[in-house]
Amino acid sequence: xxxxxxxxxxxxxxxxxxxxxxxxxxxxxxxxxxxxxxxxxxxxxxxxxxxxxxxxxxxxxxxxxxxxxxxxxxxxxxxxxxxxxxxxxxxxxxxxxxxxxxxxxxxxxxxxxxxxxxxxxxxxxxxxxxxxxxxxxxxxxxxxxxxxxxxxxxxxxxxxxxxxxxxxxxxxxxxxxxxxxxxxxxxxxxxxxxxxxxxxxxxxxxxxxxxxxxxxxxxx
Amino acid sequence: xxxxxxxxxxxxxxxxxxxxxxxxxxxxxxxxxxxxxxxxxxxxxxxxxxxxxxxxxxxxxxxxxxxxxxxxxxxxxxxxxxxxxxxxxxxxxxxxxxxxxxxxxxxxxxxxxxxxxxxxxxxxxxxxxxxxxxxxxxxxxxxxxxxxxxxxxxxxxxxxxxxxxxxxxxxxxxxxxxxxxxxxxxxxxxxxxxxxxxxxxxxxxxxxxxxxxxxxxxxx
Amino acid sequence: xxxxxxxxxxxxxxxxxxxxxxxxxxxxxxxxxxxxxxxxxxxxxxxxxxxxxxxxxxxxxxxxxxxxxxxxxxxxxxxxxxxxxxxxxxxxxxxxxxxxxxxxxxxxxxxxxxxxxxxxxxxxxxxxxxxxxxxxxxxxxxxxxxxxxxxxxxxxxxxxxxxxxxxxxxxxxxxxxxxxxxxxxxxxxxxxxxxxxxxxxxxxxxxxxxxxxxxxxxxx
Amino acid sequence: xxxxxxxxxxxxxxxxxxxxxxxxxxxxxxxxxxxxxxxxxxxxxxxxxxxxxxxxxxxxxxxxxxxxxxxxxxxxxxxxxxxxxxxxxxxxxxxxxxxxxxxxxxxxxxxxxxxxxxxxxxxxxxxxxxxxxxxxxxxxxxxxxxxxxxxxxxxxxxxxxxxxxxxxxxxxxxxxxxxxxxxxxxxxxxxxxxxxxxxxxxxxxxxxxxxxxxxxxxxx
DNA sequence: CATGAATGAGGGTTCATTCAT
DNA sequence: GATGAATGAACCCTCATTCAT
Numbered sequence: 008x009x010x011x012x013x014x015x016x017x018x019x020x021x022x023x024x025x026x027x028x029x030x031x032x033x034x035x036x037x038x039x040x041x042x043x044x045x046x047x048x049x050x051x052x053x054x055x056x057x058x059x060x061x062x063x064x065x066x067x068x069x070x071x072x073x074x075x076x077x078x079x080x081x082x083x084x085x086x087x088x089x090x091x092x093x094x095x096x097x098x099x100x101x102x103x104x105x106x107x108x109x110x111x112x113x114x115x116x117x118x119x120x121x122x123x124x125x126x127x128x129x130x131x132x133x134x135x136x137x138x139x140x141x142x143x144x145x146x147x148x149x150x151x152x153x154x155x156x157x158x159x160x161x162x163x164x165x166x167x168x169x170x171x172x173x174x175x176x177x178x179x180x181x182x183x184x185x186x187x188x189x190x191x192x193x194x195x196x197x198x199x200x201x202x203x204x205x206x207x208x209x210x211x212x213x214x215x216x217x218x219x220x221x222x223x224x225x226x227x
Numbered sequence: 228x229x230x231x232x233x234x235x236x237x238x239x240x241x242x243x244x245x246x247x248x249x250x251x252x253x254x255x256x257x258x259x260x261x262x263x264x265x266x267x268x269x270x271x272x273x274x275x276x277x278x279x280x281x282x283x284x285x286x287x288x289x290x291x292x293x294x295x296x297x298x299x300x301x302x303x304x305x306x307x308x309x310x311x312x313x314x315x316x317x318x319x320x321x322x323x324x325x326x327x328x329x330x331x332x333x334x335x336x337x338x339x340x341x342x343x344x345x346x347x348x349x350x351x352x353x354x355x356x357x358x359x360x361x362x363x364x365x366x367x368x369x370x371x372x373x374x375x376x377x378x379x380x381x382x383x384x385x386x387x388x389x390x391x392x393x394x395x396x397x398x399x400x401x402x403x404x405x406x407x408x409x410x411x412x413x414x415x416x417x418x419x420x421x422x423x424x425x426x427x428x429x430x431x432x433x434x435x436x437x438x439x440x441x442x443x444x445x446x447x
Numbered sequence: 448x449x450x451x452x453x454x455x456x457x458x459x460x461x462x463x464x465x466x467x468x469x470x471x472x473x474x475x476x477x478x479x480x481x482x483x484x485x486x487x488x489x490x491x492x493x494x495x496x497x498x499x500x501x502x503x504x505x506x507x508x509x510x511x512x513x514x515x516x517x518x519x520x521x522x523x524x525x526x527x528x529x530x531x532x533x534x535x536x537x538x539x540x541x542x543x544x545x546x547x548x549x550x551x552x553x554x555x556x557x558x559x560x561x562x563x564x565x566x567x568x569x570x571x572x573x574x575x576x577x578x579x580x581x582x583x584x585x586x587x588x589x590x591x592x593x594x595x596x597x598x599x600x601x602x603x604x605x606x607x608x609x610x611x612x613x614x615x616x617x618x619x620x621x622x623x624x625x626x627x628x629x630x631x632x633x634x635x636x637x638x639x640x641x642x643x644x645x646x647x648x649x650x651x652x653x654x655x656x657x658x659x660x661x662x663x664x665x666x667x
Numbered sequence: 668x669x670x671x672x673x674x675x676x677x678x679x680x681x682x683x684x685x686x687x688x689x690x691x692x693x694x695x696x697x698x699x700x701x702x703x704x705x706x707x708x709x710x711x712x713x714x715x716x717x718x719x720x721x722x723x724x725x726x727x728x729x730x731x732x733x734x735x736x737x738x739x740x741x742x743x744x745x746x747x748x749x750x751x752x753x754x755x756x757x758x759x760x761x762x763x764x765x766x767x768x769x770x771x772x773x774x775x776x777x778x779x780x781x782x783x784x785x786x787x788x789x790x791x792x793x794x795x796x797x798x799x800x801x802x803x804x805x806x807x808x809x810x811x812x813x814x815x816x817x818x819x820x821x822x823x824x825x826x827x828x829x830x831x832x833x834x835x836x837x838x839x840x841x842x843x844x845x846x847x848x849x850x851x852x853x854x855x856x857x858x859x860x861x862x863x864x865x866x867x868x869x870x871x872x873x874x875x876x877x878x879x880x881x882x883x884x885x886x887x
Numbered sequence: 888c889a890t891g892a893a894t895g896a897g898g899g900t901t902c903a904t905t906c907a908t
Numbered sequence: 909g910a911t912g913a914a915t916g917a918a919c920c921c922t923c924a925t926t927c928a929t
Contacts, residue, residue, distance in 0.1 A: 029342075030343075031340040031343065036902065037904085038903090047910060047911050047912075048911095048912095049904080049911065050910070058902095116336055119393060120336075122249075137397070137401060159414065162397060163418065165390065165394060166391075170383065170385065171386075173335075174339075174386070177382060177385065180357070181357060181382060182378045194379065195379070201425075201426070202426070205421075235892080235893085256919065257920060267895070268895095269895075269922085270894085272920080273893075274892095277920075278920070278921090469780070470780065470781060472691075472693075473691060473694050474693050476922080476923065477924060478923080478924090486889090488891095488923095488924085492925060492926080497925075552779065559833060559834075560689070560690065560776075573836075577837070598841045602834065603827065603858065606826040606827060606829070606834070607826060610823065610825065610826025611822065613775075613833070614822065617822060622818045622819070622822065642823070645861075645865030648865070697899060697900085698898080706914085708915095709902090709917095712900055713914075713915095714913095718899065
């Protein structure tokens, strides 16, 4: 059952990720996927109980390792330097997403669409993610939570981590490299760490009191 | 004559933005839109030559003011302090996107899907955006381009600017405020400026040479 | 009312004939016609009480003069040579159809489609046509009705008269001339007359008794 | 596997021929056809890639045997009496068309409408038909091509062959028999042969020089 | 008399899914 | 386990027509 079926299932998922990512979930037909995986369309309903189930399988195949990864680093925070843990988590996430850049783009895009996948699943995953992210960042910041709230940081952190994959074309054209390129990831990682460090410093120094030009703008 | 038709067109666009954003372009039916706008579905084809045309009208209604805004600030860069211009541009973009938060989410999500809207239109818009962003950031950085490339910065900047709207639910839950809230935008703006300032400082100081712990991680 | 409206009505009919002929009645939209006649589509419904009414107007504009023409010749049969009358009728029909070749093609095609135009109108016109054709041919044949029935002749005659217009493209390619060309009509007329003459002769001679090879064929 | 599908395909074609013939291609809905064939409308797109494809399948199902038939007789012309071949071809065409009288009416009507079926297909078929017809008639006429051009004859021949089916209602009412009736076909065949024979004779005798009354008519 | 807005009915087609083989 | 036939629901769109202006 899983001997032969495993091959088939993987072939389907692989084809699905590629097509869902480029054409969107709703824009991809079950026949497209079957054609690319060189299978009969009926197999998809057979193996995944429908198109919906296939999408959910894709999401699971992203979130499970992703959350495991975060969980691991969160656990280490108690007996290792929290900053090291945070930095390592960031690195791991970037590498993981780079290795699965299509799936990454797919996930972070499709979960912003309602009624596409059961909100319960998504909510549960995002809640866990938020928990780990919050734990990691607040540990790294130490006592200094008041000035720049952790909340703000993890939102920006999420943006930092997903941006290269959601704007892969932008990256290609502006940077000359694809987000899946290890060299790009290395450089990007450094850049994110710089931002984190600076954010920590902002908190620790008081010389930022009257720092901004604070331009007053009128908008349409 | 255009007095009546204008009302209808606007009603359609408004309904479309709401539904496209929440349910996705492909997941929204023309009847959904018509029902919400309390109109006959045929009007959509009548006014926008089909669902596709409606989506394009939405995109245009985003990109035109958005790019105009960037262009304005880019022009001022020659006789005003470039940093001030950059900061003001960021503020304006955030306010504009906040005022149009649904449309913003819609745009930055849907353009990552191929074959949904003609790539020519999108490419042209993104090229202009890139040009203005590059001009603004490199002016603001002054001579210090070498260390941290402008390329990296504008990618991160793009992420910074769109993240709150792409993850609005995240913002709500983590921050307790909706991205459309002016207070949130104000705080978020400050936070982005902090990041920008820090990035500039990074360039200006040389004491960052061997700063990072550089954790070596093995990934799956 | 009829001062301005007459012009408009004629423009509509002219456009309709052209489009109905080339694209078929159902294949032509009211907007096509309006566009060609440089009018607002609503005018068509206004002047002809709908698309159906427009088609009927086209048919009437064919059958009225066509039947008048036949009627005239039929009347003369009593005090002129019946053969001369028949020949003249044929000539007139050919010339009339040549002058209105598009309309001719339209009529003889569309009336073979049910539910397109009220069968009553068509039946009435065809009944009259049949009556005149029968009267003309049987007069021309004189007493010799028995051998080759008049019925057969008028069916073939009808075919002879309409064929060049229904197969105008065929005529163009095979003969190098369009059915509207007067020279073609002249030659074609002579040819039809030859056939009529021969048919009459067939009746008058008895030497055709065992004339045909009568090949027995099996068909699929 | 093709055992089941074949049945369905044939049922669709049969229903389509009936409805296309009576109501016209554009006047027939895919649902009409499905209802008559007691099938689901989707089957039509499934088997024929759309309504258009179904029409084309109908045309092919006419032209293929029709042209094969002409081709066969054309081949025999070299070692058999050409007149016999021509006569036999005529007989076969009439019988074939009689057996498929609905399809025949459909074909000869719909190909006079543009943009209904790809002109390439039609042109190719008509070109072949013209070639065979020309070969058969000119062989039968022998050396006597000058007087009555072959071109004229094949146009009239085409008319002769299709008229009873295009005007089937006319036939019914005038002749009391349906064109599908074998007895009618037999009689009609004889009549066409008479015409052919006469046409040949016209060529062979010179006494036709100043034969026609040539009535001069004035037309509107 | 003419027009553009607006409508409702219906048409062709697509698609996920099921089922017998 | 795997396939092709078949289905029914739903979607986008077209179109003739009407109506207020």
